[in-house]
Amino acid sequence: MELSCKQQGKKSTAKRRLAVVVLILASSFVCVIAINYYKLIRERLNVSICNSNLKQLANGLHVYQLDLKDGENESSRHFPSFQELVEYGVLDNDTLRELEYCPKTHTKYIYVQYERAVNPDSAAARNTPVLFDSVIGCHKHRNANFFGVGTENSWTLIAFEAGQVSVVENLICFKDIYDKYAPFMSKDDAVVLRKCCEAADNK
Numbered sequence: 505m506e507l508s509c510k511q512q513g514k515k516s517t518a519k520r521r522l523a524v525v526v527l528i529l530a531s532s533f534v535c536v537i538a539i540n541y542y543k544l545i546r547e548r549l550n551v552s553i554c555n556s557n558l559k560q561l562a563n564g565l566h567v568y569q570l571d572l573k574d575g576e577n578e579s580s581r582h583f584p585s586f587q588e589l590v591e592y593g594v595l596d597n598d599t600l601r602e603l604e605y606c607p608k609t610h611t612k613y614i615y616v617q618y619e620r621a622v623n624p625d626s627a628a629a630r631n632t633p634v635l636f637d638s639v640i641g642c643h644k645h646r647n648a649n650f651f652g653v654g655t656e657n658s659w660t661l662i663a664f665e666a667g668q669v670s671v672v673e674n675l676i677c678f679k680d681i682y683d684k685y686a687p688f689m690s691k692d693d694a695v696v697l698r699k700c701c702e703a704a705d706n707k
C-alpha cells in the first residue's frame with residue numbers, strides 16, 4: 505500500500521522528533537559524564553596541592569631545626585610557630601600564606617606544636633602527626649568507573665614529623681587521629697596531640 509504525501513510527511517516528522525529526543529538524551533548523558541570527570545579532576549588536584557603544602561611546611565620545620573643545629577641559639581630548640589619560620593628566613597610571608605591553607609576548604613591547617621625540638625629522624629617521627637586538614641574528611645575521593653561514578657571516601661591529609669604525608673580515610677572526628685597514633689608516640693607528645701585534637705573537635 506502506498507502512503508499518501510501527508511502520511512509520509514507525518515512519518516518523517518516523527519522520525520525527526522525521535523532523532524531530536526535521542527540527541528538531547530545523548531548530550532545530557534555526555535554532559536553528566538563531563539561534570540563527573542570535572543569534579544573528579546578538581547578533587548584530585550586539590551589533594552595534590554594539599555599534599556604539597558603539607559610537605560613543604562613539614563620540610564620548613566626540618567630546615568629550621570637544621571639551621572639551629574648549625575648555629576647559635578641551641579637553647580631555643582622547639583617546634584617553631586609559622587611566624588618564626590618567616591622570621592628565620594625559612595619561608596617568606598607570601599609563600600607561607602599560600603602553604604598554610606588547604607586548597608579545598610580555604611582553612612588553615614591544624615599544627616601540633618610539641619614541647620620539644622623537631623626530630624625527623626627519631627623512631628616515632630613517622631607516626632607523629634604535626635599538621636593536618638582542619639576540616640575532617642574534607643577531601644572526597646572516588647574510585648570512579650568509566651562514567652566517573654563510584655563509591656566515595658572522605659580523606660583527611662596528615663603530615664608527620666618525618667616529613668611524609670598520608671591520607672587517613674573516613675575519620676569521624678579528630679580524636680580518631682589521636683587514637684590511631686598515640687600508641688606509637690611518647691607520653692608527653694601524646695598529651696599535646698590529644699589536647700589539639702579535642703580542641704579541634706570542640707570548635
Ligand SMILES: [Zn+2]
Nearest residue numbers: 554606637661
Ligand atoms: Zn586539605
